Amino acid sequence: MPRELMFEVITADQASEKILSHWQLPARLERVGLRDTWNRILSEDVVAPEDVPGFSRSTMDGYAVNAEDTFGASESLPAYLTLRGEVPMGVKPEQVIDMDETMAVATGSMLPQGANAVVMIERTAKIDDRTIAVFRPVAPGENILEKGEDVGANQVVLRRGTLVRGQEMGVLASLGITEVEVFCLPNVGIISTGNELVEPEKTPSPGQIRDSNSYTLYGAVKDAGGQPHLYRLVPDQEEEFRATILKAVEENQVVLVSGGSSVGTRDLTLKILNQLGELLFHGIAVKPGKPTLATVVKDSSGTNTLVIGLPGHPVSAFITFRRLVEPLLKGHLRELLPPACVYGRLTKNIPSQAGREEHVRVRLISQGEQVLVEPVFGKSGMLTSLTAAHGVVTVSLEAQGLAAGSEVAVKLFKEL
Amino acid sequence: MPRELMFEVITADQASEKILSHWQLPARLERVGLRDTWNRILSEDVVAPEDVPGFSRSTMDGYAVNAEDTFGASESLPAYLTLRGEVPMGVKPEQVIDMDETMAVATGSMLPQGANAVVMIERTAKIDDRTIAVFRPVAPGENILEKGEDVGANQVVLRRGTLVRGQEMGVLASLGITEVEVFCLPNVGIISTGNELVEPEKTPSPGQIRDSNSYTLYGAVKDAGGQPHLYRLVPDQEEEFRATILKAVEENQVVLVSGGSSVGTRDLTLKILNQLGELLFHGIAVKPGKPTLATVVKDSSGTNTLVIGLPGHPVSAFITFRRLVEPLLKGHLRELLPPACVYGRLTKNIPSQAGREEHVRVRLISQGEQVLVEPVFGKSGMLTSLTAAHGVVTVSLEAQGLAAGSEVAVKLFKEL
Known part of the structure; x- marks a missing residue:
């Protein structure tokens, strides 16, 4: 039987739903001073103690x-x-x-x-x-x-789930609120595994490569508003691997297992995660990103931690993180806006197979008033195809590609 | 003579050009470790010391x-x-x-x-x-x-001016580059002034209000990739005001003077800045934001610092910061992408006067697949009109408003 039929593939949307129905980001809270509220998410409604302005x-x-x-x-x-x-x-x-x-x-x-x-x-x-x-x-x-025209006393002026930008800091200052409760940054453990990997500061022997996924994910977690924690590289050795996962499960709300892409590493990851927790899915209809798996593992206090096995290829790991994990880390936000996009004209045809969602790396080229969207083709193992790209164009499950010249929305990896 | 004709108004584009032709963000550099490269801008080309992968x-x-x-x-x-x-x-x-x-x-x-x-x-x-x-x-x-297919030895793999995202961290890791040179975050001094202002932790007497602009700008500077420095509130007293500006000029590359909106404060700001440096402009054809002024002041070592007098109304100060200062703080970036926007349908007419660029606060409403763009009208003194908004729609200098039902681009204050 061909290997690709060995796991039951579900769509990315179904995978998201499975995760959300089995696990929710725990609401850990902390109080921070006014200057430290920047970029945090409020965990309480802020009620105005007084009118602003206090007089006409x-x-x-x-x-x-x-x-x-x-x-x-x-x-x-x-x-x-x-x-x-x-x-x-x-x-x-x-x-x-x-x-x-x-x-x-x-x-x-x-x-x-x-x-x-x-x-x-x-x-x-x-x-x-x-x-x-x-x-x-x-x-x-x-x-x-007029007195109270900006903010009325006892009015809920900022809601739980609000992302604090400069203007929210201004409102807090104007009300004399110098401390406020926010959600803790979600701790995200990152474990790389694979006998072929060495730490970046080491010189790899022939046959070895340096671990890059840990650092790609480190930055991606920061961008998503999480606090990344890197664990030491684990070889494909069952006891050490299990111990590292259990330690990471104690210390984080989400654990990402990535790195080795060999069948041996994948099988070992699947075996251990299957033993430790409940398998939610194994395989998603996304290109790149198919061999993704998710489990929920209980820590020693009985709290559920989400453990995601990401594909080993750097591009696949990154795209899958963005598609499945990033929305979770932003889960405390009261409202998720439609993603900010840059729109432009596709320079080349993008072929795609119906039945899987495809994320195509693209770079933007400004040409006077026009924006051109140029696909960056490249193997999933090529990290430079990600550094050359500004974001992705998504080809939906049903579509069979996109035609050159059509207007497409580019979801940016990061807004400049 | 009506007061509004007393200063020579120039367009926002002209103001930007004036600043750029008289002042450039100085390139201060520092070396940081791999994990600290996230969200920084490279100040040197990164050359690959070896092939990645190092073997087929x-x-x-x-x-x-x-x-x-x-x-x-x-x-x-x-x-x-x-x-x-x-x-x-x-x-x-x-x-x-x-x-x-x-x-x-x-x-x-x-x-x-x-x-x-x-x-x-x-x-x-x-x-x-x-x-x-x-x-x-x-x-x-x-x-x-193949050997060297991702990165070839001696190839420039990341260029000076690149913003480091996760994938750039991954490339550095894969090359064994654990330290790299980046631009220092630009220091931005924030001075609020006005006899009516008190610090947020104080209870204002009748007639006084708390300083909110300092904190609104604090967050806006952070969003723009700068390092904000708040100075103590200064009353409308010439000696103290001048001393604070001079101190801030020594310690920062950009100084924002904001807060008091009274004619007395404005006149004092203009007088002192005129004495200390070269006035670039006073008054821009932007709504809100007209009474903005910019000067270049030399510090004790002869280095130019940009000092911007922002309007006192919170909304005006914020919009002007975004329009004129934010692009400067990102000036070391090799490429500025077209701004990420959310596109949607305007729910109401936006009237505007030709001859000035108007920035209209809007909030986004998701309605199934459709995005509605709702103008948030409100006086420039109302900070809550900024917290209620997701971004701005810009009505150009030439246009006389935008019609309800038309498709508009919303430049977000912050991407979620």
Whole structure:
């Protein structure tokens, strides 16, 4: 029987569903200071303890007025208001504005009591030290940011699952929230195995190569918002391999086993993972990436850890990681946006076999306003076909390829 | 004269060009270990010291052969080869393959001398311990990765200016390069100023607000690949303000002055920056973001530092940072890709005035296969209009708005 029929192949979508129905990224939490919230995911709703702004503020340089006093004002028939001084920045004005009175305000000044709008300085003229002419009417609320208009007290201002960008840090700062609870970065163990592998700092003997998958995955895990942990290289020796997997299962939420691509290594990985946990699937209809397997293994406390056996070829390991593992690591995000893509015109035909999802490496070429999408063909063993590529074009399970000249979406490996 | 005509407004593109023609991000370099190369930009070409792989390897499980021996082989008329044993993984085979001989190989095995191709195990049958039947011919080079096929010795394998992703780490590892030279993260000083501002941990008095711009910019600088440095809040007091700017100029390559939005603060910023350095521009035709100014200030060693006065409104400061400063911080990258965008259908009309470039905050709504793009309208003082948004749609200088229903590109604030 041909080897390829020996494992039951499922689609990438089915593989994702199998993982999600048997395992969920555990929600480990930690508190971090404001500056360390960057790029983290909130694990609690943030409720505003107070209004922002805490008082009505001018959004323009000009004059605080009672809007009614300006109704009907025009160039030919200005409204004349009595100037009652200036509101100093950062200070509460003691003065109360009465009918036909005004105070000078700067952008950000607190509005004096009695005022409900601001006239831009450009729409006024100072007649004398005590008199301002207003040439245009303003509506109540015009040119001011009202108390609580940005954030209302007791409002949920940031939801659990929000990715903290600069603007979320700004909101936290504006509310005086200097510490917040976030999800811990998921720990991802990376184990490379195979008798032919040596560490990067070693010189390989003939027949040996350096382990590159560990480092490719290290970077890919970081990009996906995880914390990678590299384990020492394991030869194809059952006891040592099992011990390393068990150690990694204790120390991580996800374990990636990769490296050796020989049938011996694959069989050993399958055998040990089958003994240690529950096999979810073995084989996916993705090119490259077919010989991927997933198991769920319990650690000593009974907690499930996901252990994924990635294909040995570097390109296959990387593409499979992106397709199956990366979405898991982002699982605490409240919303997953449609992936950011660059669109462009395909320069060559991409042939593909229906019945498997194909991820084709491509590079982008800017040509004036146009973006050309150039397939980077190359064996799955060639890491440089990944460094030459900016991302992938996906040919769906049903499609039989893509025609040169067609407009395609490129999912980037990393946004610049 | 209306205040808005008091400064000479230039377009955002002109502003970018002015900056670039007067200032370049200095190339400070450092050496980092392999694991720390992630997300850094290479400052030197990386030349391969050796071939990868260092020997011809099998990419399949099967039998190493001399391709000529399989020519004409078929199901009905197989080629029979003499099995000379198995190549152990990670070891150089001592055996030499002669005419009509073969050795068993696994994926990744070194090819024995005399072999130039591999027959997949599925295309063979083992007749007895010494005889293999081959049912299909292979071409020379088939199912092998030849010595130096991924990387050739002395080849420039990664160029100066490359952003290191996982796959670049993998290439470095495969070459045994465990240390490499990268550009230092650009130091970006952030100064907030304004009498109305207090630090986030303080409780503002009436008329005061907490400084949020510093933290919004902190995150934005991190996203752009810079190293932010926050300075203490400065009141609108000339001596202290000047001293803080001079300190920041010594310690950074770029300094952002932001915070206070009052005319007093703006005038003070302009006055001091005009005294300290060369004013490049004051006022850009961007909404929001008009009152932006840029100067180049020499530090004590005569090195130029770029000092940008950002608008005080949080939304304006953020958008201006993204438009003018972010591209500078990425300036060491060899290539800037077209920005990754999500495309979708606009739900509402966006009005805009020709003659200025408008950046409209939008949020994405997934609706089945469709992506809807919903404008988030809101005053520039409302930080929550930024937290509610996923990115911006840009209305160009010439356009007079965008119509509901049209397909637009959303430049994301951050890719998920």
